[in-house]
Amino acid sequence: xxxxxxxxxxxxxxxxxxxxxxxxxxxxxxxxxxxxxxxxxxxxxxxxxxxxxxxxxxxxxxxxxxxxxxxxxxxxxxxxxxxxxxxxxxxxxxxxxxxxxxxxxxxxxxxxxxxxxxxxxxxxxxxxxxxxxxxxxxxxxxxxxxxxxxxxxxxxxxxxxxxxxxxxxxxxxxxxxxxxxxxxxxxxxxxxxxxxxxxxxxxxxxxxxxxxxxxxxxxxxxxx
Numbered sequence: 361x362x363x364x365x366x367x368x369x370x371x372x373x374x375x376x377x378x379x380x381x382x383x384x385x386x387x388x389x390x391x392x393x394x395x396x397x398x399x400x401x402x403x404x405x406x407x408x409x410x411x412x413x414x415x416x417x418x419x420x421x422x423x424x425x426x427x428x429x430x431x432x433x434x435x436x437x438x439x440x441x442x443x444x445x446x447x448x449x450x451x452x453x454x455x456x457x458x459x460x461x462x463x464x465x466x467x468x469x470x471x472x473x474x475x476x477x478x479x480x481x482x483x484x485x486x487x488x489x490x491x492x493x494x495x496x497x498x499x500x501x502x503x504x505x506x507x508x509x510x511x512x513x514x515x516x517x518x519x520x521x522x523x524x525x526x527x528x529x530x531x532x533x534x535x536x537x538x539x540x541x542x543x544x545x546x547x548x549x550x551x552x553x554x555x556x557x558x559x560x561x562x563x564x565x566x567x568x569x570x571x572x573x574x575x576x577x578x579x580x581x582x583x584x
Contacts, residue, residue, distance in 0.1 A: 397446065397486075400580045406446075407483040409433065409498035411575040415455055416462060418567045420501065423468060425510035430465075431577040432499035432507070432561035433483070435554045437474045439495035440583060443554035446547075447578040448562065450522040453541035456570040463566030465520035470512045470559040477559075479508040486578075495581055496554075499561065501573065507559065514561050521546040525571060556584070 365382035372378060381389040400406040411431050419428035430450070435443045450465065480497025487493075499505040507514070522544040554560045562575060 397578075401486045404485070404487050404493055405581050406486040406578070407494045407496065407498075407581060408486060408576055408578045409481065409483050409500050410502075410577075411500040411573065412502040413451075413572050413574045414502040415569050415572045416501075416564055417569060419506070420564050421463075421567050422563075423513045423515065425507050425513075427507045427510075427514065427561060427563065428501060428504065429499040429507070429561035429563060430501045430573055431575045432559065433554060433577060433579065434473065434477045434480055434497045434499070434507075434559045435556050436495060436497065437472075437557040439556050441495050441556070441581040442584050443496055443558070443560075444550045444580045444582050445552040445554065445560065445577070446549060446580060447545060448520070448548070448576065449543070449545045450520070450562070450573060450575040451541050451543040452522065452525045452571055452573050454525045454570060455572040459526040459570050460568045461526060461566055462524055462564040462568045462571050464524065465522045465562060465564055466516045467518050467520050468514040468516045468561045468563055469554075470510065470514040471555070472557045473509075473511040473559055474557060475509040475511050477507060477509045479505045481505055496579075498577070501575070507561070510559065514559055516563070516565075520562060550580075554579070
């Protein structure tokens with residue numbers, strides 16, 4: 361079967377049958393109608409968890425059930441969906457005149473967790489602006505949600521693509537000196553999947569309370 365494409369713009373009425381569009385060198389042309397996450401959100405499959413500005417603590421570096429992720433998510437063993445990670449964002453700023461290095465941000469994960477993480481939160485529904493409809497349980501530093509009930513400890517598997525507000529071991533900041541925040545967005549675009557039983561957590565690596573962070577984790581839930 362031969363597939364033909366038409367070069368140049370097309371002006372069509374509702375109900376018309378369209379042909380593929382092509383450029384003058386034969387390349388396919390696709391025009392985006394909505395934002396790239398619109399379809400997932402409209403079909404009630406897009407969810408997130410957010411952490412409002414909260415100081416880091418000793419629990420944000422742990423790998424056990426006592427860990428307190430900056431943001432994170434658990435996919436129940438019998439959920440019937442994959443959590444397809446699309447995007448994460450983080451803001452970090454110094455909250456004290458003496459800043460201690462937080463060591464860096466990392467992603468940690470664990471598989472085959474059959475228990476219920478009872479302290480988990482209901483994720484935010486990006487379609488109807490409520491905390492309903494998700495198969496997952498989420499975690500956010502600002503709500504003090506821990507990985508309670510974790511079957512297998514999480515393990516760090518890669519650095520997170522976020523800068524830190526201070527890379528120095530200790531830095532004394534004069535009271536009148538501005539302490540700007542740093543922010544970043546990590547685009548996963550579906551390259552990371554949390555399967556049923558899986559846990560994903562954003563952590564830092566050095567126990568510190570002189571940094572305050574705000575973060576977001578965005579994912580799509582796809583039936584398996």
